[in-house]
Amino acid sequence: xxxxxxxxxxxxxxxxxxxxxxxxxxxxxxxxxxxxxxxxxxxxxxxxxxxxxxxxxxxxxxxxxxxxxxxxxxxxxxxxxxxxxxxxxxxxxxxxxxxxxxxxxxxxxxxxxxxxxxxxxxxxxxxxxxxxxxxxxxxxxxxxxxxxxxxxxxxxxxxxxxxxxxxxxxxxxxxxxxxxxxxxxxxxxxxxxxxxxxxxxxxxxxxxxxxxxxxxxxxxxxxxxxxxxxxxxxxxxxxxxxxxxxxxxxxxxxxxxxxxxxxxxxxxxxxxxxxxxxxxxxxxxxxxxxxxxxxxxxxxxxxxxxxxxxxxxxxxxxxxxxxxxxxxxxxxxxxxxxxxxxxxxxxxxxxxxxxxxxxxxxxxxxxxxxxxxxxxxxxxxxxx
Numbered sequence: 001x002x003x004x005x006x007x008x009x010x011x012x013x014x015x016x017x018x019x020x021x022x023x024x025x026x027x028x029x030x031x032x033x034x035x036x037x038x039x040x041x042x043x044x045x046x047x048x049x050x051x052x053x054x055x056x057x058x059x060x061x062x063x064x065x066x067x068x069x070x071x072x073x074x075x076x077x078x079x080x081x082x083x084x085x086x087x088x089x090x091x092x093x094x095x096x097x098x099x100x101x102x103x104x105x106x107x108x109x110x111x112x113x114x115x116x117x118x119x120x121x122x123x124x125x126x127x128x129x130x131x132x133x134x135x136x137x138x139x140x141x142x143x144x145x146x147x148x149x150x151x152x153x154x155x156x157x158x159x160x161x162x163x164x165x166x167x168x169x170x171x172x173x174x175x176x177x178x179x180x181x182x183x184x185x186x187x188x189x190x191x192x193x194x195x196x197x198x199x200x201x202x203x204x205x206x207x208x209x210x211x212x213x214x215x216x217x218x219x220x221x222x223x224x225x226x227x228x229x230x231x232x233x234x235x236x237x238x239x240x241x242x243x244x245x246x247x248x249x250x251x252x253x254x255x256x257x258x259x260x261x262x263x264x265x266x267x268x269x270x271x272x273x274x275x276x277x278x279x280x281x282x283x284x285x286x287x288x289x290x291x292x293x294x295x296x297x298x299x300x301x302x303x304x305x306x307x308x309x310x311x312x313x314x315x316x317x318x319x320x321x322x323x324x325x326x327x328x329x330x331x332x333x334x335x336x337x338x339x340x341x342x343x344x345x346x347x348x349x350x351x352x353x354x355x356x357x358x359x360x361x362x363x364x365x366x367x368x369x370x371x372x373x374x375x376x377x378x379x380x381x382x383x384x
Contacts, residue, residue: 035059065107074099120244125151126268127248130171130194133202143175146198147248149182150268151190170268171197173205174252178213181205182249182272206276209284212236214256217285222278227270228263231278246275253279285311293319 038059069080074096076082076089091099119127128148132141149170155163166186171194174180183200187193211217215233222229234257240247242260245268250258262271285296289311296312299305313319 067103072096119148125169125190127244130198132173133198141202143177144173144202145176145252146171146173146201147252148194149245149248149272150184151193152268154186167193169193169197170272171201172249172252172272173198173201174249174254176252176254178208178210178254179205180208180249180253182276184269206280208253208279209282210254213254215258216255216279217282220278220282222274222281224274224277225270226265227267227274229274229278230261230263231275232259232261233257234259243271245271249275289313290317292323293317294323 067081069075069077074091076086076091078084078086078088082089119125121127125148130146130148132144132146135141149172151167151169153165154168155165158164166188167190168184168186169190170182170184172180172182181201181204183197183204185193185196185200187196209217211233214236216231217233219230219232222231234241236257238257238259240250240255240258242250242258243262243266246260246262249272250256260275265271283291289296290313293313296310297307298310300308
């Protein structure tokens with residue numbers, strides 16, 4: 001035991017003399033920056049030049065959450081883990097255990113849970129969920145969800161500065177109960193652009209009608225510039241089969257069963273305008289009955305096309321004259337789109353023509369056949 005104490009005292013004297021020597025000599029670390037020191041020991045430096053893909057090792061703080069000179073022995077070294085005025089001291093077992101517990105509590109204050117923030121893909125901002133604004137006394141936004149649809153880099157020219165780059169963000173908000181808003185805004189950074197677009201979307205909320213709180217009222221074909229959409233209502237349990245941005249919009253509105261086929265340009269701005277153009281123009285069955293003056297009837301295929309009355313017009317709007325479906329079908333609006341070449345044959349120039357898509361009621365099927373046609377199979381070739 002005496003030999004151990006003698007060695008400890010000798011080490012104590014040697015360490016004290018070393019501290020005095022280090023105070024007298026020139027300090028090299030204080031003259032060189034941390035970046036220069038890290039680059040001197042880092043194995044790879046960041047290469048410059050076009051086409052270079054040199055990966056520099058990220059700077060790591062090796063002394064983070066650590067105390068220089070601290071170990072399991074619990075020795076307090078003056079100038080390292082204790083004040084320079086203190087003397088060399090070795091903690092007892094209880095003191096060392098209490099010190100370790102305090103350090104663990106201190107570390108837990110800096111630890112953060114790793115959360116993966118991801119949109120549709122890891123390389124884009126689109127599809128990212130952002131928090132809704134805080135509720136106030138007049139307005140509550142607890143049920144609303146916000147989705148960042150696009151974050152694009154845009155620029156405009158200035159006569160003195162030149163090209164000025166900014167960020168344009170498009171945000172959609174909705175509560176899943178038929179209320180939805182969408183807006184876009186530009187700013188110098190993405191956080192400000194998202195905040196401005198979100199606040200603008202809450203000022204432009206729309207109430208959208210839903211059939212059975214799950215789908216649209218009727219099939220439709222919509223066109224906006226070079227984007228065309230075919231929107232179809234689907235039975236319960238079908239789900240959402242559409243573009244990923246349209247899927248998020250449907251969830252914000254409250255649509256659960258829908259099929260949307262997109263043609264042409266799929267830029268985010270045209271995509272949203274085309275979809276909202278068709279959704280906002282749809283009519284409920286009662287609105288259609290009041291406008292046309294006829295009963296809105298649906299043929300149920302599950303019951304052998306048994307007619308089911310969905311809505312009836314008001315008495316002042318009711319019409320007694322039969323509806324001319326042929327004239328209505330021929331007078332409907334035509335939406336025309338281009339079709340790309342299907343093959344490279346000599347007849348391919350015929351396929352470059354336009355294809356028309358009729359928006360409106362389809363051609364009604366003939367419910368009966370003439371007797372002459374039904375009796376053809378019983379007739380023979382010899383009969384006159």
